[in-house]
Amino acid sequence: MAQRLRVKILKDDHLEDLRKFKVGFERSTPPWFYMLREADVFSKGEKLGPVGARIVAEVFIGMLQGDRQSFLNANPNWRPELANEKGEFNILDLLKFAGVPLSQPPAPPTPPPAP
Numbered sequence: 001m002a003q004r005l006r007v008k009i010l011k012d013d014h015l016e017d018l019r020k021f022k023v024g025f026e027r028s029t030p031p032w033f034y035m036l037r038e039a040d041v042f043s044k045g046e047k048l049g050p051v052g053a054r055i056v057a058e059v060f061i062g063m064l065q066g067d068r069q070s071f072l073n074a075n076p077n078w079r080p081e082l083a084n085e086k087g088e089f090n091i092l093d094l095l096k097f098a099g100v101p102l103s104q105p106p107a108p109p110t111p112p113p114a115p
Contacts (some may be wrong), residue, residue: 007050
C-alpha cells in the first residue's frame, strides 16, 4: 500500500492574483506556475516548495527506473557503504565525501548608509 504524505500546500489566497488572467488559473493552476508560486511563498524563490520538490524528485526517480542501464536497475539492493550508524546517507554526506567545499551562505548585503 502506498504511503500517504502530509504536505503543506498553498492556500487559496496565495493564488488569488491569478484571477486577473481570466483563464481559470485560480481553479486549475498549471503545475509549473504552482511550483514557482510555492517556491516564492515558502522560501522567497530560493528553493522548491514541498510539492515542487516531490514532483522533481519523482521525475528523476522515474527516469532512473525507466533506464535499464541505470545503477538503480543494475543493482536495486545497493546501499551506500558510507552510511552512518542509522543507515542514513544524504546528499550533503555525498558532497562532503566528494570533497566539495561547503561554505556558509553569504551574509545578506548591508544597507547603504543614510544620506
